[in-house]
Amino acid sequence: MLLAFLASLLFASIIAGLLGSLTGLGGGVVLTPVLVLFLGVPIDYAVGASLISTIATSASSGSRYLKSGLAHMRIAIALEIATTSGAITGSFLEYIVEKEHLFSLLDIIFGVVLIFSVIPNFMRMGTEVPNYVEPDGLSAKLKFHGKYYDEALRREVHYHGIRYHFGLLGMYIAGLVSGLLGIGSGALKVLAMDLGMNLPFKISTATSSFMIGVTAATSSGVYWALGIINPIIVGVTIPGVFIGSNLGSRYLNRLMSRRLRQLFTLVLVALGIQLILRGLGIIG
Amino acid sequence: MDEKKVISTTLRYGVIIASALVISGLIAFIVTNPNANVYKFNTTNVSLTNFKDPLTITLYGVIALISIPPLIVFEQILIYASEKDKIYIGISVLVLALMMFAILILPRLLHI
Numbered sequence: 001m002l003l004a005f006l007a008s009l010l011f012a013s014i015i016a017g018l019l020g021s022l023t024g025l026g027g028g029v030v031l032t033p034v035l036v037l038f039l040g041v042p043i044d045y046a047v048g049a050s051l052i053s054t055i056a057t058s059a060s061s062g063s064r065y066l067k068s069g070l071a072h073m074r075i076a077i078a079l080e081i082a083t084t085s086g087a088i089t090g091s092f093l094e095y096i097v098e099k100e101h102l103f104s105l106l107d108i109i110f111g112v113v114l115i116f117s118v119i120p121n122f123m124r125m126g127t128e129v130p131n132y133v134e135p136d137g138l139s140a141k142l143k144f145h146g147k148y149y150d151e152a153l154r155r156e157v158h159y160h161g162i163r164y165h166f167g168l169l170g171m172y173i174a175g176l177v178s179g180l181l182g183i184g185s186g187a188l189k190v191l192a193m194d195l196g197m198n199l200p201f202k203i204s205t206a207t208s209s210f211m212i213g214v215t216a217a218t219s220s221g222v223y224w225a226l227g228i229i230n231p232i233i234v235g236v237t238i239p240g241v242f243i244g245s246n247l248g249s250r251y252l253n254r255l256m257s258r259r260l261r262q263l264f265t266l267v268l269v270a271l272g273i274q275l276i277l278r279g280l281g282i283i284g
Numbered sequence: 285m286d287e288k289k290v291i292s293t294t295l296r297y298g299v300i301i302a303s304a305l306v307i308s309g310l311i312a313f314i315v316t317n318p319n320a321n322v323y324k325f326n327t328t329n330v331s332l333t334n335f336k337d338p339l340t341i342t343l344y345g346v347i348a349l350i351s352i353p354p355l356i357v358f359e360q361i362l363i364y365a366s367e368k369d370k371i372y373i374g375i376s377v378l379v380l381a382l383m384m385f386a387i388l389i390l391p392r393l394l395h396i
Contacts, residue, residue, distance in 0.1 A: 002320055045323070055349050056299055063295035066288045073287065077360055077375055084382040088390065095394055142371065213295075214379070217353035218386045224350075225391035227328035231342040232320075235310030238303060238349070 005039075006236050012039055013237045017057070017244020022252060023265045024205065025117055026212065027241035028054035028183040032110060033271040037278070041233065043103050043110075047094070048228035051182035051216050053241040058184060058213035060242060061249070070206035075144050075161055075199070076214075082168040083175035083189070083215040090179020091222035097180070098226050107279030110181050114272035117187035120194075121265045129153065130198045135160045139197075148202065159200050166196035179219040184212035287363040291356050298352035305345030312338035354383050 013027075016034045020027035028050040035046040065071035097106050135144065144161030161167070170192025174185040186208050193204035223229055277283045313320070316338060327346075330339045357380045364372040 002314065002318055002322065005322060006314065042323070045326075052346055052349060055353065056303065059295040059299045059349075059352050063292040063299075066292040066295070069288070073291070073360065074372060077357070077372065077379060080357075080379045081375060081382070084379055084386065088382065088386045091386065091390070092394070095396065214353040214357065214383070217350050218383050220350045221387035221391050222394065222396070224327045225394070225396035227326040229327045229346065230322065231325055231327070231330055231339045231346065232310065232313065232322050234346060235306050235313075235342050238306050238345075242299075242303070 006232070008039060009035075009233065009236045010240045013053070013240020014244040014247070017241035017246075018248045018252070019244075019264060019267065020057075020241070021245045021248025022261060023118070023121060023268060024186075024261075025121075025268065026054065026184045026186040026209075027057050027245050028216075029114060029117060029181075029186075030268065030271070031237060031241060032182065033114065033275050035233075035237075036107075037271065037274055043106055044098060044226075044228040045230045045233055047106070047182035048223050048226075048230065049182075049233045049237040051219060051223055052229060052234045053237045054182070054184045054216045055213045055220075056238045056242050057245050058209055058211075058216065061245070062210035062213060065206035065209055068206070070148055070202055071210040072144070072146050072161075072203060072207050073210075074142065075193070075197075075203075076207050076211045078142055078144070078164070079167055079171045079189075079192075080211055080214050082171035083178070083211060084218045086172040086175020086177075087179035087215050087218035088175075089172075090176040090181075091219040093176070093180045094182075094219070095222055095226060098228065104279045104281065106181070107275050111272040111275030111279065113177055113181060113183075114275065115269055118265045118268055118272075120187055120190060121262060129157050129200050130159075130194075132158060132160065133162050133198055135162050136164075139164045144197070146203070148200075150200075150202070157200055159198075159203060161193070161197040161199050163197055167192050170196045175215050175218070178212075178215045179222075182216075182219070182223070184208075184216060186212060287360075290363070291359055294356055294359060295352060298348065298355065302345045302348035302352070305348060306342050307345075309338045309341030309343075309345060312341065350387070354380060354387070357383065 016031040035041040174188035189208035
């Protein structure tokens with residue numbers, strides 16, 4: 001029955017959006033394993049649905065972060081040179097996966113990336129503001145500076161991004177993973193900005209959310225031509241992930257303790273392991 | 285020009301328009317094809333010119349959604365042009381060129 005399948009698809013998308021928001025990883029990276037493991041959706045259609053749903057979530061959260069002043073437009077566009085280049089490489093790799101039917105390999109890579117993506121949730125990020133470091137030549141020229149009011153610290157924080165080349169390298173990898181797996185690669189983007197460019201966690205996460213849509217849209221041309229975007233599935237996952245992410249960010253996130261967040265993160269690790277086992281043919 | 289407001293408004297209304305198209309097309313499809321096989325339809329076999337097909341409307345919603353990011357990059361070109369910031373005009377043009385290459389040209393080069 002079509003209606004029953006779509007109802008379970010909507011429910012799964014809302015849960016994926018919710019889990020993505022509560023763990024800070026974004027809905028896309030959770031949507032694919034949920035669709036594949038629980039609803040039996042072929043991984044290529046799941047990856048296509050995830051890519052398109054990611055654009056909608058990024059546009060919505062990007063709009064909010066821009067208004068609040070946390071997303072830094074200049075840092076975003078300067079790094080998008082690398083994310084778009086990476087996305088071109090990644091979507092080309094996705095083309096090879098489709099051509100050669102390497103879906104088991106895709107399962108394994110997805111599982112590994114999912115497990116790797118949760119690492120920031122177990123590090124002491126977000127609690128401290130990095131020490132201000134005088135910018136190097138190119139970073140100074142590109143005006144990677146800004147300020148915001150940190151409510152937790154109750155003071156204005158001044159920052160300046162440094163090591164643009166590290167940022168570019170990290171973003172190229174993030175773009176590649178995004179193009180290959182149809183995810184936003186938010187965790188990798190945050191790592192590149194936070195650890196690579198010495199930006200405060202709040203600025204990294206907000207700027208990353210704003211950038212994700214640009215990266216995902218870049219891969220969409222190849223995905224469209226490959227026929228892995230299913231209009232019925234995306235018709236449900238776009239609103240589903242959107243509702244779940246908004247529920248999470250507006251109402252539930254403030255109730256989340258660090259421990260509870262880590263518990264949800266463990267659910268994602270379990271999904272990642274299941275995907276790897278599926279790819280290896282150990283489970284069905 | 286309030287640059288953040290321009291882009292934030294584009295993002296917000298872009299998502300609303302795209303979602304409205306996607307959802308209305310899907311609802312019309314469910315009503316007219318209650319027993320359809322989900323996996324029979326994708327971007328290579330649903331026509332973009334048959335407006336009697338509800339999934340065509342859904343696909344236009346997807347196209348609207350995909351168009352939002354290139355549109356905001358284009359807006360940034362205009363914003364940096366108004367600020368006469370040559371470095372960022374160059375960066376934004378490069379990003380838009382990479383996106384256009386990936387969306388419109390790369391699929392043809394791969395003969396998909």
